Amino acid sequence: MALAVMFKTVSESCNLACDYCYYSRVKGNPGRAQEAIDPHLLERFMADYMSSYARGSASLAWQGGEPLLAGREFFERVVALEAQYAPNHTVISNGIQTNGVLINNAWAEFFRTYHFLVGVSLDGPETIHDARRVDRHGQGSFRRVMRGIDHLQRNNVDFNILTVVHPGNVDRVDALFEFYQSEGLRWVQFIPAMNFLAQNPEHPGRYEITPEDYGRFLCQTFDQWYNDGQPKMSIRFFDNVLSRYVGLEPEQCTLAEMCPPTLVIEQNGDVYPCDFYLGPQWRMGNIRDDRLATLLRSPVYRRFRQLKASLATACQSCQWRSGCQGGCPRNRGDDAGSVGGVDYFCQAYQQFFTYADNRLHRLG
Ligand code: SF4
Ligand code: SF4
Numbered sequence: 541m542a543l544a545v546m547f548k549t550v551s552e553s554c555n556l557a558c559d560y561c562y563y564s565r566v567k568g569n570p571g572r573a574q575e576a577i578d579p580h581l582l583e584r585f586m587a588d589y590m591s592s593y594a595r596g597s598a599s600l601a602w603q604g605g606e607p608l609l610a611g612r613e614f615f616e617r618v619v620a621l622e623a624q625y626a627p628n629h630t631v632i633s634n635g636i637q638t639n640g641v642l643i644n645n646a647w648a649e650f651f652r653t654y655h656f657l658v659g660v661s662l663d664g665p666e667t668i669h670d671a672r673r674v675d676r677h678g679q680g681s682f683r684r685v686m687r688g689i690d691h692l693q694r695n696n697v698d699f700n701i702l703t704v705v706h707p708g709n710v711d712r713v714d715a716l717f718e719f720y721q722s723e724g725l726r727w728v729q730f731i732p733a734m735n736f737l738a739q740n741p742e743h744p745g746r747y748e749i750t751p752e753d754y755g756r757f758l759c760q761t762f763d764q765w766y767n768d769g770q771p772k773m774s775i776r777f778f779d780n781v782l783s784r785y786v787g788l789e790p791e792q793c794t795l796a797e798m799c800p801p802t803l804v805i806e807q808n809g810d811v812y813p814c815d816f817y818l819g820p821q822w823r824m825g826n827i828r829d830d831r832l833a834t835l836l837r838s839p840v841y842r843r844f845r846q847l848k849a850s851l852a853t854a855c856q857s858c859q860w861r862s863g864c865q866g867g868c869p870r871n872r873g874d875d876a877g878s879v880g881g882v883d884y885f886c887q888a889y890q891q892f893f894t895y896a897d898n899r900l901h902r903l904g
Contacts, residue, residue: 543832544599544802545589546815549607549614550576551807556606556639556681558673560704560733560748576610581809583621585827590625592832598626601635603815608642612650619654635659637702639673641681643688648695658699659729660689665719668709686723693724700727700774710753713760720773729776730761732885744873744884745816751884755891762896769903781896784863785904794868794883799848803835811835813844816870852882860893 554561590598600622602615622632636651637659651658662685663669670680692699701720703709709716720728733748749757758777765775780790790796793814804812809826812818824830824838835841847869855866866872867883883889 542595542597542599542801543589543593543836544601544800545585546601546603546802546804547577547607548604548804548806549602549610550605552605553609554605554639555609555641555675556673557676558639560672560706560735575807576614577805577807577809579617581828582617585805585832586621586625588827588832590622590627590630594626594630594632596629597631597633598622599633599635601637603637606639606642607636608638608647612647615650615654633657637661638688639681640685640688643691645691645695647688648691648697651692651697651699652695656697658692658697659702660685660692660699661702661704662689662725663703663706664709664712664716668712668715671708672704672706689723689725700729700776701725703728703730704733705730705754705757706733706748707753710749710757713757713764717761717764726773728773730757744881745868745871747884751887752891754885755888758888758892759895762892762899766896766899766903769899771903781863782900782903785900795863795865797848797865799845799869801836803832813841814870816868817844854882854886858890860890863893864889 600618602610602618618634622634626632634654635657638661640660640662643658643660650656661673662682663673666680666682669682669685673681673685675681689699703716720726732754735746735748747754761775762778765771765773765778771778776792777795780792780795783790784795791800793800793802799814802814803824804815804818805827806812806818809828811824811827811830812822813824814822822840822844824835824840827835848866850869851861851866852872855861855864858864864883864886867885867889871884873881873884
């Protein structure tokens with residue numbers, strides 16, 4: 541599998557202050573605008589990556605904070621460097637995850653021209669979204685996000701919606717789907733809200749919803765998605781589960797057999813093996829000092845790559861193992877007699893597979 545790279549384009553800088561904000565340092569307040577990745581560092585990376593790892597394809601993801609704060613000039617430099625250093629006939633894929641507030645017509649034209657896949661964070665209709673996704677003055681961002689989405693739609697940009705599942709929407713499945721349908725939003729992914737302010741990469745992730753909540757949510761959303769055997773929209777989790785039923789390897793890391801080869805690069809050049817493992821003990825090095833090949837040989841990376849395969853005893857004999865693959869190592873607690881415990885959402889996965897298995901077989 542090709543090496544994918546995710547950049548923390550502007551580190552924690554953000555123009556919103558969502559209360560479940562990713563970085564614990566931010567504590568719900570946007571910091572001073574931070575410089576984007578240094579241009580020389582970016583060029584050094586691009587030359588190394590394209591010459592050694594772009595074998596027919598190159599996959600780069602741009603995240604933040606809010607990556608659009610880096611400005612269009614930064615991304616114009618990105619696409620110019622990609623074109624300069626990519627071997628002939630390389631298929632380059634750029635994904636960007638944004639809160640959508642800064643998207644205007646010029647951004648939308650840029651995304652369309654360079655075929656960026658845009659992920660927009662949107663938690664549902666206005667009252668649900670605005671309860672959590674606010675600016676530093678506590679004002680909801682819904683209308684600004686929808687204006688950004690309108691620009692994407694009018695410019696035919698490929699985009700999907702990322703909805704964080706939290707206590708405010710986990711039991712509002714009907715309202716979510718009515719909203720997606722009325723706004724023409726057909727590509728959606730869900731992620732359970734992590735309590736990012738209580739994170740330590742050495743301990744299992746803490747979540748705002750319980751496994752029971754998530755199991756119920758997955759079953760209800762599956763009913764909506766399944767639509768009497770005629771799915772009309774893409775829900776990333778179900779698309780991935782279905783891949784397994786038709787004999788393909790899912791692209792979603794939590795459902796794949798192994799954590800995919802990915803590097804997460806911070807704005808200052810520090811490198812980590814996964815977005816969920818950003819602590820100092822998981823720092824592999826820095827692209828300022830190290831070639832990518834050296835980073836990938838680091839003991840930290842080797843240790844990380846072994847985590848997912850260390851399945852709990854319960855997973856090894858579980859009837860849903862091929863669908864779930866033990867979930868994410870970051871969500872596993874300890875259990876005596878095994879290397880790691882089961883995923884925090886194990887019960888949700890069991891509930892979902894028990895509920896949906898027959899229909900998934902029929903679709904497959
Ligand atoms: S640790 Fe979890 S989030 Fe990270 S790549 Fe592996 S499965 Fe995915
Ligand atoms: S459903 Fe639970 S026990 Fe089964 S493989 Fe997944 S995490 Fe392990």
